[in-house]
Every structure is written in C-alpha cells, then in structure tokens.
Amino acid sequence: xxxxxxxxxxxxxxxxxxxxxxxxxxxxxxxxxxxxxxxxxxxxxxxxxxxxxxxxxxxxxxxxxxxxxxxxxxxxxxxxxxxxxxxxxxxxxxxxxxxxxxxxxxxxxxxxxxxxxxxxxxxxxxxxxxxxxxxxxxxxxxxxxxxxxxxxxxxxxxxxxxxxxxxxxxxxxxxxxxxxxxxxxxxxxxxxxxxxxxxxxxxxxxxxxxxxxxxxxxxxxxxxxxxxxxxxxxxxxxxxxxxxxxxxxxxxxxxxxxxxxxxxxxxxxxxxxxxxxxxxxxxxxxxxxxxxxxxxxxxxxxxxxxxxxxxxxxxxxxxxxxxxxxxxxxxxxxxxxxxxxxxxxxxxxxxxxxxxxxxxxxxxxxxxxxxxxxxxxxxxxxxxxxxxxxxxxxxxxxxxxxxxxxxxxxxxxxxxxxxxxxxxxxxxxxxxxxxxxxxxxxxxxxxxxxxxxxxxxxxxxxxxxxxxxxxxxxxxxxxxxxxxxxxxxxxxxxxxxxxxxxxxxxxxxxxxxxxxxxxxxxxxxxxxxxxxxxxxxxxxxxxxxxxxxxxxxxxxxxxxxxxxxxxxxxxxxxxxxxxxxxxxx
RNA sequence: GACUCUAUGGUGUAGUGGCUAACAUACUGGACUGUCGAUCCAGAGAUCGCGGGUUCAAAUCCCGCUAGAGUCGCCA
Numbered sequence: 001x002x003x004x005x006x007x008x009x010x011x012x013x014x015x016x017x018x019x020x021x022x023x024x025x026x027x028x029x030x031x032x033x034x035x036x037x038x039x040x041x042x043x044x045x046x047x048x049x050x051x052x053x054x055x056x057x058x059x060x061x062x063x064x065x066x067x068x069x070x071x072x073x074x075x076x077x078x079x080x081x082x083x084x085x086x087x088x089x090x091x092x093x094x095x096x097x098x099x100x101x102x103x104x105x106x107x108x109x110x111x112x113x114x115x116x117x118x119x120x121x122x123x124x125x126x127x128x129x130x131x132x133x134x135x136x137x138x139x140x141x142x143x144x145x146x147x148x149x150x151x152x153x154x155x156x157x158x159x160x161x162x163x164x165x166x167x168x169x170x171x172x173x174x175x176x177x178x179x180x181x182x183x184x185x186x187x188x189x190x191x192x193x194x195x196x197x198x199x200x201x202x203x204x205x206x207x208x209x210x211x212x213x214x215x216x217x218x219x220x221x222x223x224x225x226x227x228x229x230x231x232x233x234x235x236x237x238x239x240x241x242x243x244x245x246x247x248x249x250x251x252x253x254x255x256x257x258x259x260x261x262x263x264x265x266x267x268x269x270x271x272x273x274x275x276x277x278x279x280x281x282x283x284x285x286x287x288x289x290x291x292x293x294x295x296x297x298x299x300x301x302x303x304x305x306x307x308x309x310x311x312x313x314x315x316x317x318x319x320x321x322x323x324x325x326x327x328x329x330x331x332x333x334x335x336x337x338x339x340x341x342x343x344x345x346x347x348x349x350x351x352x353x354x355x356x357x358x359x360x361x362x363x364x365x366x367x368x369x370x371x372x373x374x375x376x377x378x379x380x381x382x383x384x385x386x387x388x389x390x391x392x393x394x395x396x397x398x399x400x401x402x403x404x405x406x407x408x409x410x411x412x413x414x415x416x417x418x419x420x421x422x423x424x425x426x427x428x429x430x431x432x433x434x435x436x437x438x439x440x441x442x443x444x445x446x447x448x449x450x451x452x453x454x455x456x457x458x459x460x461x462x463x464x465x466x467x468x469x470x471x472x473x474x475x476x477x478x479x480x481x482x483x484x485x486x487x488x489x490x491x492x493x494x495x496x497x498x499x500x501x502x503x504x505x506x507x508x509x510x511x512x513x514x515x516x517x518x519x520x521x522x523x524x525x526x527x528x529x530x531x532x533x534x535x536x537x538x539x540x541x542x543x544x545x546x547x548x549x550x551x552x553x554x555x556x557x558x559x560x561x562x563x564x565x566x567x568x569x570x571x572x573x574x575x576x577x578x579x580x581x582x583x584x585x
Numbered sequence: 586g587a588c589u590c591u592a593u594g595g596u597g598u599a600g601u602g603g604c605u606a607a608c609a610u611a612c613u614g615g616a617c618u619g620u621c622g623a624u625c626c627a628g629a630g631a632u633c634g635c636g637g638g639u640u641c642a643a644a645u646c647c648c649g650c651u652a653g654a655g656u657c658g659c660c661a
Binding site (some may be wrong): 025029030031032033034035040045051052053066067080081082084087090093107108109110111113116117118119120122124137171173174175178194197219220221222223224225227230243290341342343344345433443445446447449467470483520554555556560 | 586587589595596597603608609612616617618619620621622623624647652653654655656657658660661
C-alpha cells in the first residue's frame with residue numbers, strides 16, 4: 001500500500017495518527033528553516049511541513065523537490081497553528097518523518113493550476129497534464145455522474161443496456177461514414193456507426209422491450225465547438241409505446257438528472273411546441289426560450305407604402321428588444337454589421353425606436369407616418385423605451401437571420417444566464433425535407449420515422465406536408481436529443497423507401513435485414529437518443545463540448561497529443577490491398 | 586469549398602514603420618522558522634510561425650504558405 005489516506009480526507013479528528021500519503025508536489029514554499037509542501041491528488045491538497053531543527057537531512061531533501069514530483073511521505077497528523085480556511089484540510093498539516101521520491105518531473109510546459117497560464121493548443125498537446133487541473137477534472141466527474149445517474153434511472157425503469165457493434169456496414173443516407181478497410185475481405189470496408197439506430201430497432205424485434213446504451217457514434221463531417229468526429233449518445237428504444245409514453249419517460253429522465261446531478265428540481269411539465277411554431281416564432285427548430293422576444297410577422301402592416309425593400313420581400317419579421325430605444329447610432333451600426341456578415345446574410349436592418357414621449361424614430365421615417373409606426377409597435381407589443389428590429393427578405397433565410405439577431409440581443413441583454421435552464425419538446429417535425437440540388441425528398445429525421453397517422457393520406461398527395469412522430473428535446477437553444485416512433489410494418493416502410501427515391505433493390509441491399517426482421521412480428525416501437533457530451537457541457541456551463549471529453553480532437557479532426565490520424569506503412573497497406581493516391585489540392 | 590480572427594522568451598500578454606522588443610508568470614541561484622497566489626534580492630531565457638515583397642528602416646504594411654480558434658456550407 002502506497003498510502004493510508006488520500007490528500008483530501010484528513011481532518012482535526014485524525015490528529016496524532018501516523019499516516020502515509022502519496023501524491024504530486026503542487027507547490028513548495030521555502031521559508032529558510034522550514035519548508036511547506038502542498039501535496040496533491042485527485043481528492044485534494046494536504047500541507048506537509050519540514051523543519052530544519054527537527055530533521056535537517058529531511059529538510060534538505062525537501063528543498064530539492066520540484067513541481068509535479070511524485071512523492072510518498074510517512075507523517076504524523078498535527079493541528080496547524082495558522083489555519084487555512086480556504087481548503088478542506090486546512091486545519092491540519094503533516095509532520096513528515098520519512099519521504100520517498102517515487103518519480104521526478106520535468107518542469108511542466110504550463111502551470112497545473114486552476115488559472116493556468118497555458119493556452120488551448122498547448123493544453124491539448126499535453127492533455128494528460130491538463131486533466132490534472134481541478135477545473136478539467138471536475139468536468140470529467142460531472143460527466144461520470146451524468147452517465148451514472150442515467151444508468152440508475154433507466155435501470156429503475158426496466159431498461160437493459162446492450163452493446164452493439166462498432167464495425168458495421170456503410171449506409172448511404174445521413175452523414176458521411178468513417179470507414180475501416182477489411183484485411184480478410186479485400187476491397188471491402190466496414191463503416192463505424194453514426195448511431196446504433198438499426199440495431200436498437202432489431203433489439204425491439206428481439207423482444208428486449210426496453211433498451212439503452214451509452215454508445216460511441218462516429219460522423220465524418222466538419223467539426224464545430226459542439227461537434228466531434230466521435231461523440232457519445234445515450235441511445236434508447238422502447239416497445240409498445242406511443243410518442244406520449246416516450247416523451248413522459250425521458251422528461252422524467254431529464255428531471256432525474258437535474259435533480260441528482262445539478263440539485264435542481266424541475267417540477268413543471270416541459271412545454272411542447274410544434275416545429276411550425278418554433279420556426280414561426282423563433283426561426284429555429286431549437287429555440288432558446290430562456291427569454292421571450294418572439295418574432296412578429298408584419299408583412300401586411302408594412303406593404304404598400306412605397307418602401308420597395310419591404311414590398312418586394314416575401315417575409316418581414318420584427319423582434320422587440322425591451323428598453324433598448326437608447327441604443328446609439330454606433331450600437332445600431334454594430335447590429336447591422338452583425339446581420340450583414342456573410343454567415344448571417346441579411347441585406348440590412350431596419351429599426352424603430354419607441355421614444356419615451358410616445359413618438360417613433362426609425363430608419364424608414366421617409367416611408368412611414370407616426371401612425372404607421374404606432375401600428376407596428378402595437379403589433380410587436382412594444383412599449384415606450386423599446387427598440388423594434390426588423391429584417392426582410394426570403395422567408396426561410398430571413399427567419400434564420402432574425403433568429404441569430406434575437407440570440408445576439410438576448411446575449412447583449414444578459415437574458416441567456418447559464419444557470420437558468422429552459423427545457424422544451426419540439427414536436428410535429430415534417431417527415432421529409434425537399435432538396436433542390438438533387439430534386440428529391442430526404443428524411444428529416446431518418447427513413448424509419450413513422451408518419452403522423454392523421455397525415456398518412458398526404459403521403460400520396462403532398463409528402464412535404466406530412467408530419468412525423470418525431471420529437472427533439474431542447475434546452476437553452478441546444479438540441480440535446482431527439483427521436484421518433486418507428487415504422488414497424490414492412491408495407492409502410494417500403495412506401496417510405498419509395499418516396500425517398502430508393503429502388504426496391506437499393507432498399508433491399510441497404511436495409512434488407514431490417515425489412516426481413518419486420519416480417520417476423522415487429523412490435524410497435526420508438527425511442528430517442530441524447531447527446532451526452534452536449535448534456536454535460538450544458539450542465540457544466542461550457543462553451544465547447546471538448547472541455548468535457550477526456551481526449552478530444554481539434555477543429556480539423558486531429559488528436560494533437562497522439563498525432564492522429566497518421567500515415568501507415570506500406571506493409572500495412574499491402575496487407576489491406578490498398579494504394580494511396582492523394583488528391584491534388 | 587467559403588468567411589472572420591489569431592500566431593512575440595517555457596507560458597500568457599503588451600508593443601500599429603524608427604530604442605538594448607516591455608510586463609507578468611514559470612524557471613535558476615541567494616536571503617528568510619508559520620507559509621498557504623509567501624515575500625525580498627539577483628540571474629538566465631526571444632533570430633517576433635515560415636517564405637517572399639514594399640521601405641533608408643518591418644514584430645508592425647502587402648502577398649503567399651503553415652498551424653490554431655470560431656462560423657457558413659455540411660452534420661438523416
């Protein structure tokens with residue numbers, strides 16, 4: 001045994017005991033005749049004391065210690081004369097009798113402290129050192145708690161955790177697959193799963209009734225702060241359920257997690273919003289409802305006044321920012337620049353200031369009378385002192401831009417508090433979305449999503465209007481999870497494939513095993529999946545999911561610590577029957 | 586595929602055409618017996634990401650490249 005206690009557990013009650021501790025040297029404070037050493041492990045920090053008068057040799061030995069040395073000490077627990085109220089072990093210290101250096105350390109490239117001096121790049125390269133820091137470790141502990149409480153809740157609810165394979169076959173729909181060459185089947189490739197979707201449906205056919213898995217998923221697409229090439233889903237599926245059953249059970253799971261991980265009681269039912277309303281009022285299928293500022297469509301009100309921009313626009317939408325009438329020209333210009341950035345793509349921004357004296361000042365005074373502006377203000381429920389911001393253009397694009405503007409205003413006004421959590425379900429997603437480029441429908445969720453039974457007739461007449469039994473859970477504008485009730489009848493599934501432009505042969509080749517399985521008594525079933533990384537980063541108040549992943553990849557999908565991906569040698573390529581031909585860039 | 590931003594001692598920053606490139610921290614040596622972000626003194630440490638150009642003069646301006654961060658496209 002290297003130790004009898006951890007560095008976080010000794011208290012006044014241990015005084016007089018002989019203990020052995022092991023850990024890392026956090027800091028050495030040399031006082032001349034005395035040396036204080038902070039000894040650190042995952043559990044905390046304990047102060048060691050060396051005194052020249054008591055043991056000069058040992059004190060000389062302690063004088064040689066450097067940052068991050070790994071040492072073991074035998075010592076007596078003593079009460080401190082000067083107590084440190086800032087740390088849990090601050091009332092005691094260890095009078096060291098023997099010390100052994102288990103390992104020395106080079107000076108770390110950045111300081112292992114809460115406020116490290118290291119930049120992001122360097123911390124990623126030395127991630128194993130970064131993980132020694134409290135802040136990073138706490139994120140990992142939080143992640144552990146979320147995973148643990150997820151298992152506890154789902155186990156209580158009768159779910160079985162089942163592992164599904166990582167080496168599977170490529171499918172054409174959805175994201176780009178990561179592929180793995182097969183040595184034993186030359187010229188053929190496995191794909192890594194984008195999710196365990198098909199397997200969890202097969203488990204329902206197998207009668208498992210309630211399945212879950214905390215599963216690694218892989219998508220070969222460009223990355224973002226909230227997107228990694230490999231990520232973790234809490235993947236769930238249930239038999240003999242309708243949408244309502246799924247929503248209730250997983251709303252329960254989220255409340256359980258808030259209760260036991262964040263110590264927050266969410267008693268109210270999560271609001272539900274149709275996809276159509278989410279788009280209409282927030283311009284997004286993942287609205288941040290921590291604050292209001294809903295869209296108001298004012299096309300009718302502003303047309304026919306010779307303002308050509310509004311007259312020619314398909315859509316004119318407004319939001320009302322409370323108490324912002326005092327915005328200066330500079331601030332309004334900033335907002336205009338914000339919406340005109342190529343990523344947002346609005347042509348311009350129209351504002352109406354609702355002045356304190358009841359008059360209006362706008363950038364389109366030339367075209368609108370005070371009465372006209374008053375009508376707009378009424379429609380927007382604007383009061384004296386408010387600022388109305390208006391965007392116009394093609395419907396979808398403008399809604400999207402207005403959504404960004406709304407979020408920007410929410411941030412500026414401090415309405416997006418990380419400690420406030422506003423969950424909701426977005427329901428009634430469309431089953432299909434039309435793709436102009438390829439001139440065909442794509443499944444908005446995936447091809448196994450069951451249409452809303454009220455809309456089945458529309459499948460033949462107007463597929464674009466068919467609603468799906470699909471749902472997303474959204475918290476604070478983050479899509480945390482989503483799912484659907486699945487098709488469990490071969491006939492309907494066949495029809496879906498037809499509508500998606502699959503020939504029967506293609507459908508058979510890609511999903512034949514699922515179609516076959518459905519011939520042997522598939523139960524009605526449905527489920528969903530949550531993004532564990534996003535959930536943890538939301539709980540931790542992080543801006544990037546990287547900070548809650550032990551060993552994440554960078555923007556371009558590289559692991560800068562182990563330097564992956566990397567080239568492989570020719571012998572390996574030969575074995576696989578592969579030859580490299582680099583694309584000329 | 587596109588856009589924006591960034592790159593200066595080990596580390597984090599300052600330096601917007603003209604000095605010996607500044608500061609903090611970490612590091613090394615010294616002083617110090619109650620520190621706990623110890624303090625004090627001294628020291629070492631940078632061809633300013635790479636390549637080219639403009640200029641009497643470039644860390645600074647221009648072009649290209651590389652790397653990183655964020656975003657759009659993409660992500661059923």
